[in-house]
Amino acid sequence: MSIADLSGKIPNNVNLKDDKRLLRALESWQPHFIDWWKEMGPEGFQADDVYLRTAVSVDREGWAQFGHVRMPEYRWGIFLADQEPDRVIPFGDNFGKPAWQEVPGEHRNALRRMIVTQGDTEPASVEQQRRLGQTAPSLYDMRNLFQVNVEEGRHLWAMVYLLHSYFGRDGREEAEDLLLRRSGNPDKPRILTTFNDPCEDWLSFFMFTTFTDRDGKFQLHALAESGFDPLSRTCRFMLTEESHHMFVGETGIQRVVKRTCEVMNQVGDDPAKVRAAGAIDLPTVQKYLNMWFTSSVDLFGGEKSSNAASYFADGLKGRFTESKYTDHVCVEGVYEMPVVQEDKLTTEQVPLRIAMNEILRDGYVSDCENTVERWNKVLEREGRSERLYLPNRRFNRRVGEYSGIRFDTAGAVITEHEWTKRRDEWLPNQADLSFVKSQMHQVLEPGKIAAWIAPPLKGINDNPFAFEYVRHHAS
Numbered sequence: 001m002s003i004a005d006l007s008g009k010i011p012n013n014v015n016l017k018d019d020k021r022l023l024r025a026l027e028s029w030q031p032h033f034i035d036w037w038k039e040m041g042p043e044g045f046q047a048d049d050v051y052l053r054t055a056v057s058v059d060r061e062g063w064a065q066f067g068h069v070r071m072p073e074y075r076w077g078i079f080l081a082d083q084e085p086d087r088v089i090p091f092g093d094n095f096g097k098p099a100w101q102e103v104p105g106e107h108r109n110a111l112r113r114m115i116v117t118q119g120d121t122e123p124a125s126v127e128q129q130r131r132l133g134q135t136a137p138s139l140y141d142m143r144n145l146f147q148v149n150v151e152e153g154r155h156l157w158a159m160v161y162l163l164h165s166y167f168g169r170d171g172r173e174e175a176e177d178l179l180l181r182r183s184g185n186p187d188k189p190r191i192l193t194t195f196n197d198p199c200e201d202w203l204s205f206f207m208f209t210t211f212t213d214r215d216g217k218f219q220l221h222a223l224a225e226s227g228f229d230p231l232s233r234t235c236r237f238m239l240t241e242e243s244h245h246m247f248v249g250e251t252g253i254q255r256v257v258k259r260t261c262e263v264m265n266q267v268g269d270d271p272a273k274v275r276a277a278g279a280i281d282l283p284t285v286q287k288y289l290n291m292w293f294t295s296s297v298d299l300f301g302g303e304k305s306s307n308a309a310s311y312f313a314d315g316l317k318g319r320f321t322e323s324k325y326t327d328h329v330c331v332e333g334v335y336e337m338p339v340v341q342e343d344k345l346t347t348e349q350v351p352l353r354i355a356m357n358e359i360l361r362d363g364y365v366s367d368c369e370n371t372v373e374r375w376n377k378v379l380e381r382e383g384r385s386e387r388l389y390l391p392n393r394r395f396n397r398r399v400g401e402y403s404g405i406r407f408d409t410a411g412a413v414i415t416e417h418e419w420t421k422r423r424d425e426w427l428p429n430q431a432d433l434s435f436v437k438s439q440m441h442q443v444l445e446p447g448k449i450a451a452w453i454a455p456p457l458k459g460i461n462d463n464p465f466a467f468e469y470v471r472h473h474a475s
């Protein structure tokens, strides 16, 4: 079991104090990170005391401490899951050989690219969400937002640790660049499109933490299989925090749907009446679901990918729970992939390795289906016959095989004309976005909550909902 050192400037369980060069490098990056946090982190709340959990070790029990802290003073640390003795590369051409403790020269560029791409999403999401505190529906929700934000900050630390310790000078340069790109800035955008999309209301925030953080879960699982052991150990611990982010999203939408049901049970299902009563109508919830699911599905990359094939062949990036498969080499076998030829859907047999992105996406889509099922349980419990659904993965894509072709939400090819006619049925239009935004008002009184969302079933860490999760000091 690794020993956590919480006494220095950077809490860690990687023996930083014995590596003076690395310690100095990270300590010189730290003030740049804090400057970035103050500029791009939650706007208007930097002086508040927020009830946050902080990672203090990687023990199964008691890995986190709870307490009120000011966010710029949050103890962002470096924690890797414990090393598994004799771990071997679990897939690909090097299957069964000892896992690498150092970066193999021939895979240096690919690994750096993967770490930078993952690392870039972490500060990006903090930037996307930086104004949401100003419209938080309750102190409980505000706290959850900030919890997600500080942990994304810690995930950035995790990737920066890898860059600094294993990639020399270009690693240090990449670490600086991670603080220079800005979500949505056309001159220096974040690397992946979804992380440049605006996330300006809480319905988007809950959909984002449901669907986009869930992409994070799958990417981290695939990297946790990596033959590069430090990357694997880093990602394994990040997953512990990631599950809270998805909890925030999933229960957030559950509470929105619950509130909508309560209102529909009073005023009927006419969306205009539901809106007039201060709740978010179900068709709008569905449109937001469609928007954020499809954008997150894009994050898995092209359906046929030679990069994904070589990442797998080289033992750099595996599949979700690789150990559940029997064939870890995948040189034989095909994936039956729906493709469009002359405006018609047909099936193409794609070599397994080339289809690795799609195989990872399969797991993601079925995880999302389960989530939507759980949302539908709320509708069922409230005695409603309406149901939410997950659109087909081909719908509304901007990346890969299905981009540039129009599909309906069931995945059938449609014409541009039909798309234009039906687009507003499927995706939020300006009026929907403005309506949702108009419902977003900050609620600062402990125990109170906005009209469009139901309170949670329980509070955080055994505290009641009415606990003062954020002590807000008006500036």
Ligand SMILES: [Fe+2]
Binding pocket: 122, 151, 152, 155, 216
């Ligand atoms: Fe993250």
Ligand SMILES: [Fe+2]
Binding pocket: 152, 213, 216, 242, 245
């Ligand atoms: Fe996350």
